[in-house]
Amino acid sequence: MNPLRGRLAVALIGLAVAAIGCTVLVRSELASLRAAFETDARIVHRLLSQRSAQQDAVMSMLSLLQSGSGTDAAGRRVASVYPQILDLLQRHGDASWTEPALAAAEDESRRERRAALAGVDFARGRYWLVQAATPASHAAQIDLRGMVPWEEWPMPPETSPVRVILEYAGQQFLLQAGNTGSHSGFDFRKRLATESQPFDVVAARGIRWSDLPWLKMLGWILLTAAALAGLLALERQRAERRRAEELLRLGQVARLNALGELAAGMAHELNQPLTAVLANTQAAGRMLNDEPAELDSAREAMQRAAEQARRASGVVDRLRRVVERPDVSAQLQPVKLEVAINNALYLLEPQLQQLGIKPSLGQTAVSVLAEPVALEQIIHNLLTNALQALAQVPAADRHLDIGVRIVDDKGRLTVGDSGPGIAADVLPRLFEPFFTTREGGLGLGLSLCESLAAGMGGSLTAANRPPRGAVFTLQLPLAAT
Numbered sequence: 001m002n003p004l005r006g007r008l009a010v011a012l013i014g015l016a017v018a019a020i021g022c023t024v025l026v027r028s029e030l031a032s033l034r035a036a037f038e039t040d041a042r043i044v045h046r047l048l049s050q051r052s053a054q055q056d057a058v059m060s061m062l063s064l065l066q067s068g069s070g071t072d073a074a075g076r077r078v079a080s081v082y083p084q085i086l087d088l089l090q091r092h093g094d095a096s097w098t099e100p101a102l103a104a105a106e107d108e109s110r111r112e113r114r115a116a117l118a119g120v121d122f123a124r125g126r127y128w129l130v131q132a133a134t135p136a137s138h139a140a141q142i143d144l145r146g147m148v149p150w151e152e153w154p155m156p157p158e159t160s161p162v163r164v165i166l167e168y169a170g171q172q173f174l175l176q177a178g179n180t181g182s183h184s185g186f187d188f189r190k191r192l193a194t195e196s197q198p199f200d201v202v203a204a205r206g207i208r209w210s211d212l213p214w215l216k217m218l219g220w221i222l223l224t225a226a227a228l229a230g231l232l233a234l235e236r237q238r239a240e241r242r243r244a245e246e247l248l249r250l251g252q253v254a255r256l257n258a259l260g261e262l263a264a265g266m267a268h269e270l271n272q273p274l275t276a277v278l279a280n281t282q283a284a285g286r287m288l289n290d291e292p293a294e295l296d297s298a299r300e301a302m303q304r305a306a307e308q309a310r311r312a313s314g315v316v317d318r319l320r321r322v323v324e325r326p327d328v329s330a331q332l333q334p335v336k337l338e339v340a341i342n343n344a345l346y347l348l349e350p351q352l353q354q355l356g357i358k359p360s361l362g363q364t365a366v367s368v369l370a371e372p373v374a375l376e377q378i379i380h381n382l383l384t385n386a387l388q389a390l391a392q393v394p395a396a397d398r399h400l401d402i403g404v405r406i407v408d409d410k411g412r413l414t415v416g417d418s419g420p421g422i423a424a425d426v427l428p429r430l431f432e433p434f435f436t437t438r439e440g441g442l443g444l445g446l447s448l449c450e451s452l453a454a455g456m457g458g459s460l461t462a463a464n465r466p467p468r469g470a471v472f473t474l475q476l477p478l479a480a481t
């Protein structure tokens with residue numbers, strides 16, 4: 001895929017994820033606002049219904065409290081207890097109401113056997129409630145705002161965005177101004193739970209831009225951007241690794257071709273000194289068998305043979321210096337790590353006893369996919385290096401720790417020692433071919449181990465460990481169970 005197209009595709013995916021996430025956040029916030037609105041509206045309806053029912057009960061109580069001359073006094077006491085009752089009137093016997101509407105309401109009250117509504121004036125915030133009874137009927141003038149139980153109101157009336165009104169026969173009385181907002185929001189309408197006062201409670205809430213969860217959306221966008229940046233960085237690393245592996249493969253092919261040419265040349269170069277060695281040694285043998293033996297000539301022939309042998313040795317040394325790390329060619333198969341470790345420790349038992357080291361072995365049954373010989377070669381090499389490092393510290397400070405476990409679906413083997421550790425300038429070059437800090441070493445051991453591990457689909461890394469020493473970590477794919 002074209003890198004530019006790949007980045008564009010990732011950017012489009014990121015935009016889509018950000019948009020979907022923001023949509024989910026907005027929907028969630030709106031659902032939360034709706035739930036709060038509906039809860040508050042139901043509480044408002046319940047409170048107003050309770051007050052209207054209470055007023056019905058007051059009117060019924062006035063009828064029951066009638067006892068001749070004490071009726072007016074009882075009415076005044078009731079009015080003082082319920083401040084929403086602005087005025088309280090009575091009609092005795094054949095007397096007439098001052099308002100015709102009260103007479104009609106009394107007839108309705110007598111017919112329905114409950115309080116009846118009269119003189120509704122929402123513009124002034126007033127209405128009458130009439131209760132027919134014998135010997136006197138009562139009419140109470142109710143203050144709409146006074147009937148609202150503000151102490152139990154679920155919203156702050158001055159700042160709440162919810163608009164609350166009462167409606168009746170085309171009239172409206174504003175209880176709470178609220179703010180309808182710039183966008184359509186939520187609505188609620190329900191009639192009070194009393195037949196005598198059939199007012200509709202209407203609530204509305206608009207959605208403003210400030211109601212949207214901007215901080216949450218910004219956080220989601222930043223999180224999405226960070227995740228995409230990490231994804232792009234990871235993809236870039238993978239591309240670089242693939243490029244490096246391809247270059248390495250091409251380099252290995254080139255080196256193999258060079259080695260083929262080198263081997264042919266070496267064979268030609270070795271043929272001449274080896275032929276000379278054979279001729280000189282044969283001549284020396286004949287001279288020694290002569291009677292008398294030609295000792296001087298035999299010595300000269302042997303010297304020439306030794307010179308040719310040294311020449312052949314030089315040719316071999318040149319070939320040795322350009323040997324490349326081999327690849328794993330055998331078929332991979334399930335191998336138990338603990339078995340391979342025990343085999344390597346068995347081979348190194350004399351060195352362990354000589355250094356007085358008893359390995360700390362934390363074993364876990366882990367089977368990996370590997371080539372058995374290559375795996376044992378890696379473990380043997382790591383243990384040998386650890387023993388060489390431990391030989392440089394006092395016997396009391398020598399500790400060899402071997403661990404086996406499963407990490408991230410990989411079988412992990414760690415070999416840690418308490419030796420002098422790895423110098424900071426050496427650590428980055430530790431797996432380079434022909435790099436060594438040991439006199440007489442070829443610098444191919446760790447390089448070969450890393451190549452073998454990579455060939456089996458694994459990895460080999462090195463690090464220092466506190467307070468002293470080094471640890472090598474081998475990871476290989478788990479074998480299918």
